[in-house]
Amino acid sequence: MSVISPLVSVILPVFNGRPYLHDAIASILTQLHDDFELIVIDDGSTDDSVSILEQLDDPRIRLVRQPNQGLAATLNRGISLARGQYIARQDQDDLSYPERLAKQVAYMDSHPECVLLGTWAQIMEVDRLVERFHRHPVDEAELRYQMLFNNPFVHSSVMLRRTALQQVGGYTTDPDRQPPEDYELWSRLSRAGSIANIGEILQIYREIPGSMSRVGPSPFRRRLIKICAENLAAAAQVSPDDPDVVAIAALTHGEADALPGRPDFTRMQALLLRAIESFASQQQAPSLRQDALSRIEAMQAGWMMRDSAAYGLLQAVGPVRNVAKRIWRLIQRFRSAR
Incomplete structure (x- = not known):
């Protein structure tokens, strides 16, 4: 990681994430692209998530603890702390393949107009990897068409350009507009620059029964x-x-x-x-x-x-x-x- 400023800031919000937290963090720490910081924000967990986090000994990790504020506010705090040119998301129960950040950085570097970049993902039903996938559009016109109706990005897979985030104002905390805080932000970002998905499976997305987006x-x-x-x-x-x-x-x-x-x-x-x-x-x-x-x-x-x-x-x-x-x-x- 660069001494002064890493190229990528990975933001991982945590709330009672004990079951899968260690594996989620490990999937970032083993990335082939190593010029990053991992900002882990515990949002008032009541389980032993913090004890797991405090055992991690890696200079790339920045651990922050706060009273519970909700996902959107926690993500905005992560953005405010980020030093990287690119901001990547990671959820406490998802997994990133080792080449994820490297491929996203290469794309963002070669497409300076891109403000939002996702990837495809394979679905894991709790602890079982299944033959189901999130293969959202790669072509930008088709992607923008899908954006008219719904969210064509896997939230935990995205990489964002920090300057564009600052321009549109980050995640909304308005209760009349979120959740879905991801679709709301992608919609504003899509009017500020180019958007894309990498057509490769670079993440495992874990489905847990009872999540709000599914119910x-x-x-x-x-x-x-x-x-x-x-x-x-x-x-x-x-x-x-x-x-x-x-x-x-x-x-x-x-x-x-x-x-x-x-x-x-x-x-x-x-x-x-x-x-x-x-x-x-x-x-x-x-x-x-x-x-x-x-x-x-x-x-x-x-x-x-x-x-x-x-x-x-x-x-x-x-x-x-x-x-x-x-x-x-x-x-x-x-x-x-x-």
């Missing part, structure tokens, strides 16, 4: 819809309160009941196509336009299903969400099979 309680979903609407509005150059923007965002995330009446699917289609034109080249646009048409078709089919007797029967059995997403996937499979 998706209603307040989380409302915030997700708000950020989705802002991204659509920015790309289409309209207000986030535009009724067509609101309808696309709500139907994308299964909240049809939040809409005051029947959406105008023709206008929604035109708006989504206009959004695509803001970031896609002539070569990239056709496939994205096709997907956009499929999405709106699926939303319209899902809305029509709401008026049917079958929908009422399904609701009697249990909550029906994301009908449009399921129909859209069926349309995609049908078209790819032709």
Whole structure:
């Protein structure tokens, strides 16, 4: 590590992370790229996480303890302490492959316009590595298209340019906007520079039952819809309160009941196509336009299903969400099979 300033600052927030903490830290300390500092912030853990951390003897580790402040505030403290040109994330229960930082640094060095860089990840179900993966888009136009609707980055895999983080203001701590603090920040960063994913499995992402992002309680979903609407509005150059923007965002995330009446699917289609034109080249646009048409078709089919007797029967059995997403996937499979 450089004496004065490391090239990379890795931020690892900890809250009751005992089961997997040692392995997560070890996966960073064994990186092939060694010009980094590891900022570990214990956010008021009540288990013995701190005792594990205090046993670590490595000059690259900077250990900070604080009363519990929550993830977003803890990450912002890490950013304020960081000395590196690049800031990398690591979660207490995920694992980074040894070449992760080296490959991300090489990419960021050769792409000075890039402000946000993720990687692909393999999924581990608690302690079992499975044949499931997060393979998010690599092509920037497709990545920006996916950003209109949801988060196409594995949070624990990202590397960020510190100057861009300072420009947009770091993670929001506004309870009306987070969680998802990651999607919210990526959305602002995407308007400040280039974004990318490395199309290689460089991390293991651990799924633990009951995590908020997987269960998706209603307040989380409302915030997700708000950020989705802002991204659509920015790309289409309209207000986030535009009724067509609101309808696309709500139907994308299964909240049809939040809409005051029947959406105008023709206008929604035109708006989504206009959004695509803001970031896609002539070569990239056709496939994205096709997907956009499929999405709106699926939303319209899902809305029509709401008026049917079958929908009422399904609701009697249990909550029906994301009908449009399921129909859209069926349309995609049908078209790819032709």
